[in-house]
Amino acid sequence: MKIVPEIRGIKDPYIENDKWQTFDANTLSTTSMSADVVIVGTGAGGGTSAEIFAQAGLKVIMIEEGPLKSSKSFDMNENKAYGDLYQESAGRITKDGSISILQGRCVGGTTVVNWTSSFRTPSFTLDHWSKQYQVKGCNEQEMEPWFEKMEQRLNISPWPVPPNANNDVLRSGCESLGIDWKVIPRNVKGCWNLGYCGMGCPTNAKQSMLVTTIPSALNKGAVLLHSAHAKRLIIEDKKVTGIICHAIDRQHKTTSKQVIIKAPHIILACGGINTPALLLRSKAPDPHNRIGKRTFLHPTAFSFAQFDKDISPFYGAPQSIYSDHFQWKNGVKGSLGYKLEVPPLHPGLTAALLMGHGNNQVDDILKLPNTNAMIALMRDGFHDESEGASISLADDGSPIIDYPINDYLWEGIKHSHLTMAKIQFAAGAKRVQLAHSDAKWFNNFEDFKQGLENSPYQSSSVLIGSAHVMGGVAMGEDKDFCMVDSECKYHYLDNLWIFDGSVFPTSIGANPQLSIYGLICKQATALLAKIKPN
């Protein structure tokens, strides 16, 4: 695949629009602010709701802990992107180190760094929520108009361009094995097919919150306060009366510079992990001790393959082909189902994923242009033995993510390793690596299978990642498990709504951005009708 040699002619909306009210908390001159609605977090949930409230004429303040970075600074340098745009510089891990988590931390949140895959919430998932957690008003028919609306808003449609070679491995392998595959819908407009979605889109083609809903809210006079960490909610008599925020420095550390934000309506949209952590820091009412429980990650297994032909897995739309063949096969609550996709491979991230060290690793990384990787996203949270992670707090109030991996999850990962290797060999791979820390390669499927049987499935021996954080403040009417009602209002406080992926009672079984957009568009519209009846 040929690279586009240069990018020219891109305008940065944040430089063009000097009337937008954007403030860095570090240089803010006031110590208090107020609005009709305050939204903490500017990712998929926060961005979607900010536009709805601001366009209706309400005064909105958006708070974001990450910095404001826009296309001018998206230079496709991995190291810089991870430091600028990701939680813990892309080094976030679970408590025992088993799972590495990629999560955004910037204005626009994870939507700025995701790989643009946009799926509606599967009907199996919505049905399960309704049956198991008494979620109301969210079945497939009820959700359809909201997904349609957000698909139009963010220009979501199946990728019309042929897949890059990395994605084509998944397509051709599935094709020759009779496994069904489909084209991924993406939220892009005028995409240059470059491959740098994960480092901030340098051409503003990705329809992230940064270039869609947030500008729309700013045009209506909304205020954006970035580099501001929401430390604690002030809770008095079943109401949130204010949010104490601290400016955050370039090392991601909170400073003593404080601003208190007040509004009659408080919306948290900090995402899984960070919304539960803020509620825990605030000692929000939680009679059944549920905050941060059942946090799901779509734990993701990997498989690497080398080909004789050029793959150039660093160029081209990063995700364009998927397979749900193994997703619901064993029933919604049966043995672990998974979605198959491929990740983009740039050298820094790839080197960290290609486990092992020394001579062998040097050989492996040098073959990057001929390397394909496949991923299997485990649909966690549906089976009784899949409880996900629980969030607790370190001394400084930062979250600790404890995700114990049990045999149920290991079985799913093992199964997916076999599936992925089979697909890669069927697509013509010369050898496939079992993603264990000893990083062994196998020249055919039989040897791979043998090698897998002899390899220990235990923490930190097997490569597991995550790019999707869901749950922790579950939605539903069953108060034994759920913290917010079916409209995402906090069960135990009168003016607090949770508008992000942390309300999902299970994982989604698909990349979650459109699930968040659709659900939150519905919930924010319903809330608006209550605040401002026509």
Added chain:
Amino acid sequence: MSKNINRRDFLKIGLIGALTLSVGSSLTTLSSAGSGSQRINDLQFLREQDAEFILAIAPIILNTNYPGALGEQAAERLLLLLDKMMQTFSEYSQQQLLQLFDLMSIAPLRYLAGGPFVPWSKASSQQSDNFLTGWQQSSLSLKRMGYSSLCKLITMTWYSQPENYVQSGYPGPPKVITVE
């Protein structure tokens, strides 16, 4: 205070076992007292002994790719980038790293944990390699976690440097021509 308790817990349950608990506790306390403020260059998170440890294992992990085109700048670049990244880690991750680095800085504990008895600055390549391989294949999950964390942090930092793209056959990103 809480850090010291955590360090003791780490040694107790993690690597050394109950037999060396008393030795471990007192030595850790000594080490904390002795190493508090030593810094080199502009490092904020890494201490001098931590830098020595990283510079002993990085050439083994990166093998013939180290120091590569960065030459004499390689050590400083790697340390500054790791230091910058580690400063952004959560408190829990930072504590885990500091505990690991503490363990690596105290000769008897380092030796019991599979490292060389001599300081890392005097360790041979073979000793560093043995240490890494031992932790990679250990039956103790904390050692495996240490191994995979160290490898991931060092390789991710290293190969994302434009000077090192050639080592992965990556031609690099398109050139951006900005419009003002």
